[in-house]
Amino acid sequence: MKVPAKQLDNLSNLVGELVVNRNSLEQGQERMRQFLDNLLHQVMLLSDAGQRMHDLYEKTLLERAIWDSRHGHRSNTSHIPDTENEGNSGKRKFDDSLDLDRVENFTPFHLLAQETIEYIVRVRESASDIEFLVDDAEQVTRQLRQVTTQLQEGFTRSRMIPFSQTVQMLPRALRDNSIEFGKEVELQVEGKETLIDKMIQDKLSDPMKHLMNNAIAHGIETPQERLSAGKSRQGRITIRAFHQGNQTVISVADDGAGIDPEKVKKKAVEKKVITQKQAQGMSNLDDVYKLLLEDGFSTNEKVDLLSGRGVGLGVVKKNLTEIRGTITIDSTIGKGTTFTIRLPLTLSISKALCCISDRSKIAFPMDGVEDMVKVGKDEVKIVEDGQNYIEWRGAKLPFRHLRELLVYNRHLRRGNVYGINAEEDMISIVVLRSASVGIFLAVQVDQVLEQQEIVIKQLEGPVPKPVGIAGATVLGDGKIVAIADILELIDLATGRIREQRIMPDIITPEPIPVPKKTELTVLIVDDSITVRELLSMTFSKAGYRVEQARDGKDAWEKLRGGLVCDLVFCDIEMPRMDGFELLSRMQKDSNLSILPVAMLTSRGAKKHMEMAFELGAKGYFTKPYIEDKLLDGAVSILEGKTVGDVVNA
Template sequence: MSAQQNLDALVWAAAVNTTVDAKEAAEIQDHARSLVESGDASVPEQLRSRLDELVDCATRVADGDAKASKVLRALLRTLMVGDEEDSEEQPASASVEEDADEDLMALFLSAASEALLEIETAVLALESPEDDEIVDEATAALKRDIHTLKGECGVLSLHTAQAVWHEAETLIDVALTAGRNIPVDPLMAALDWHREHLALLSEDGSSRPPAHEHVLEKLSAAQAEDHPAPAPASQQKPASVEEAAPTPSESKELPPEEAPEENGTLVTFSDDLLGDETVPEFVTEARQHLEDSEAALFELEEDAKSSDGIDRIFRAFHTIKGVAGFLGIKPITDLAHVIETLLDRFRSSDLDFTSAHADIVLESKDMMERLFEALLGGEGPPAHGLERLIQHAAKVAEDPAAAGAIGARAVRNVLASAGIKDEKDIHRASLDPAKTTSQLGAILVSKGAMTEDQLAVALARQEALREQGQQMRLGEVLVLLGVVSQGQLEIALEIQGNRTPLGKLLEAEVKPPSPESLATKAESKKKAKFDSTIRVSTQRLDSLVDMVGELVIAQQMVVQGTESENVAADDQLVRNLALLGKITRDLQEASMSLRMVTFQSTFQKMHRLVRDVASKAGKSIRLEIQGADTEVDRNVVDKISDPLVHLVRNAIDHGVEPPDERQRVGKDPQGTVILAARHQGGAIVISLKDNGRGLDRNKIAAKAKEKGLIPMDKDVSEMSDSAIFKMIFEPGFSTAAAVTDISGRGVGMDVVKRNIEAMRGKVEIFSTYGQGAEFQIQLPLTLAIIDAMIVRCGTQRYVIPTLSIVQSFRPTAAQTHAIQGDSPVVDVRGQLVPMHRLDHILDGYGDQDGERGSTTLILVEGMGRRVCLAVDEIIGQQQVVIKKLGPCTPPARVISGGAILGDGRVALIVDIEGVLAETESVALC
């Protein structure tokens, strides 16, 4: 088949296929590959680049990847632009395109998150120097995943992300060509940036990407290191406009303020300020304030008189100004002050906050982002640009109506895009049909659909095609390059179709929007919010779980209420109660499953932590992850992250030895840290194990005596390892010889213990000196419902978590011994365990009088200790819903909450760790 026939076949597939199955994808793959291999000069180079992406995507669909079907459909649509001659004169309805874009964005967000995780895994695998096979597989996967992600970004016109991954691809190719290792740090920077970009898109599909210049600089610099003659960073081009980049002679056509400044001075900061450790914290906090102000700003555009929106933006800039002034950062202080003054005018008057004022605030936000980059060691903005913005904002603060006047920037933008150099050309241009194409570009720029740079590139490309004898409309070039979407083009064409004079267009650019346009804009913003999944607030999920818990209680009350009456003969009622019980259990399991997530994302973050901390400590450490797919309550995952970070940092800094020390004792210079998760009974066990030096029992004991944690005359040889090791959880305890920026202050392990105990969990330590250490964290599957044993003491009932119970039994007289006065002990399988009545420990919590039955002992364990709790009766075992105690209940470490039993009674939940601490039991030997 000829090139034209193959192209016609692809266009036909785009026109008739709403979905693409595997068979159709295989046919599309053949046509696209034939078109690429034909080398036909009539096929534009940029179109051939899209065909490469089409082949890759069709291959994925043909191999059974259902998610890629919509991406393939979108790629096919881009091929129709050049074939539909009358598409600009007869635009189709944009609503269908918008709906398709929404679906495609939702699919992209889901696929991109997975792709970033796969890319990160491949990047980290590159640091496996002893296994060439792993490195080769990781390199192939990395190239494939980045290429696919770059193509999908291009489909959705995410050109900044496309440019970043294009640079990453170039870096990989340069490194492989030079026969050198692929640099990891620049790729990690790209991953971090794109994750931030995806987070913004998930909230608002029209969000602008975060600052990316520093990422491109890192990628370009890495290319320079690995290549003898790399292209300057300024010449690197995103894939979507790679073939359309203007030549040096064309670059002079850029709008004046976008052209490079000659002898321009950049804003810089002193070395003392750049080295101030509080500056990064300030930047992080200030960026959060700016994000909040931007959200308020968009809400303010919908309601110009919203005093709450103005106040939120004002507070953000006021806070930034105060902290920047304290740190002596004058450029940020001055800019924040003038914006604060401007906003104060609207707080103290009835003036309307227009889109022109919003533009000033947004421009100030962008300027601050560039100043933040300079504070963090990056390149600052031009000083003249900052000064001009401050002066303009100050002028508008004096006269808010001045923001509605036509500014020099608006005039230059529109005139430059229309090819007009003098104001006298305005009338002639408005009468010249040849200028309408450039007017289309001016419309798209004024509406924010593209930048002046992108317009200049497209005009240069159009001129180059015209010199080759190919006539293409500007709209066709823009869509072909992926600069704007078909929907954006159709809207601009409708505006252009009204033949608005150029002067009116300038007025429209700065004219405050009407209420109708604001409503339309608000509605479009709502439509632009995409999500890969349906997001439900944790508060709603918690409410659902609570209500299901109430249902469980009510169902148990109904069942127990019928047991007290003679209803066994009513078969229909018995069947209905059984059905109610089954439905209730199913509903309970379903509601709990909504909050169940895996450890995958939490464990994946540890790869980066191990890499960064090990690099700083000068050690070589490999992290192995096991059981990342283990599911647990989302609340548990959120709360376990900080303890894990502390444990991992300690394992690297204190546990694993430096390479030279490991070699001296006959160990592999590269240490290993194993992070694992597994289900064990009704709990989750997370273990962190290293093959380092282990815990020094004698050193810990000596330090504990020094701090008064162990009596000086105590013989530590009689204490168990567990009792000694638990000393490291005491506040301020540290055996480190020196404090580093990683660890050594004695606060991390205390945080670990408190956080884990707050989740009703426990942590145990196993270690052999010289061979390594293992920390085991045992947590409940959920923080809302627990498996428990119900016991009675007198008339009061208590709930004991089964997680802490070892066994229950009735002692014989021969097993019980009186030692040290009234403190009895019980012989349990040859070990003497202290025995205490539960109601004595819980004195003051409920009525302790009532019928006393034969004593039953419940052996509980925690913190390396065991104790037997004496109760009058074991009622049974059941799942109970945890209820928080009210504010009137006095705090006590022996009680962790309450529960409503099936008969309607309220029972207190016993905190075993608190009970063990209260009894001051002797540690189990």
């Protein structure tokens, strides 16, 4: 049954949207599990509080009983008149004095305690029910992932055709060209049953034909030349296709004369592709072979049907780039040349490693990720030429920060800022690899998140593609994330790409003017939720926007993660990280050192105040505070003054 390619494309887009929605469901499920874990933790704390309340009540009853027994105030049923119960349908009877004592001791506190304990039990039961439902939903989500994965794999197979259909026209073209140029060449194809995406196959036919013609024109010698070199009269071109990981690899090899690097460099200088000085300093064969892939570069002096027409292998590279493919060259003089093409299995869905860099998410395709490591800052070394490197698997690996390769011209909004949990003395590194064996690059990111399936969206329209960016994807939460072009990042780091364009959220020739801020933001840092809420109401009534942090560590993570504020009010005594340590860390950070910090504490001693100002505080206030005085102090601090209710004491 024949199906139009357009219909398959539409189905492919629908499968991609299904994957996006599945990822969104999984992220929501993960957040629900986090909320449930927090709820269960709070229920456990509530149960502990209820048990303590019950113990306290029992203790109160015991103390009451002891006090009554010592003072002779035991209750007696004979002292209780029954007239109050007259007229009722039934009289209230007490079997003994003990029952009456229990009734008299049912104080409002006891009734409230008993009611609270009952509610705690009900909340615990409700939490158990929610946990059961979440577990059931997670099971359904796992089944959905299995089904969508099988659907995706089945649909991918339905789009694929054998590699034999790509090369079925090559034998005849090979025979005709061999006869035309007096060469004897046989074609050997391996991996004919290797499946290739139909969209990729459509773009692959011309490059395969061009590479075969290139082997006939430049690689395979004439029968006389081959016999003189001790070879057989008949040359051989071997085309091999196979799957490697999540890539399709196709190699086109010949047993001809090979590529002479000196001849290539000489021709490149003549065509002004490189300078004579660059040619002399070009010792790496990979750099020389890449010259052959430049647009319009050809080593032939005369024009014939197969070569010298000014097209060169650049057209092969261009066609492969459109389908996210790469090509590398390996050659030995006198033995032959091998062209290796690497292609993705499918163009629509891929696996990627999501990371955070410069407070934004970016995705690295997994077929270009070699490793993920964490190293200490002291492990980054500098070589003689000033370049950074790290030791990795016994080799010196070039090291760059991603923000140095991708320059952003944008303004961070609160909705698209991603926080980081960076360790002070450790850095996260993603090791990228190119299609060529042995070319690696260590790229520093702020945080490595997770590996997930993404739907690749190509960048289309009049806006040029930014250097280092291959496309974009939509995550499960609806955010658009850039996909890194690993080969271009490596070329940027090694200097092969000289011109670097700026990649903004919206590309503009000039920076977007920053709108004037009308609402100031205050960060309240205190371990007491009561103090935080009171301060929040105070500043909110005065027209400020308020953010809260429960201790110094929480505040530090929020500030390092991109929280934008104008003023910080911080307590001194807090768990995990106190106010002095937070202030000290902020002063050491170039981005946070300019942020004014005021201490609000119960410590009114002069030594604490002096220490705060030595560490860089702009204000010092003691609890309990006066609202008007605190707000006036905040205004003065924002104006650049140093104030405090203890300064003039």
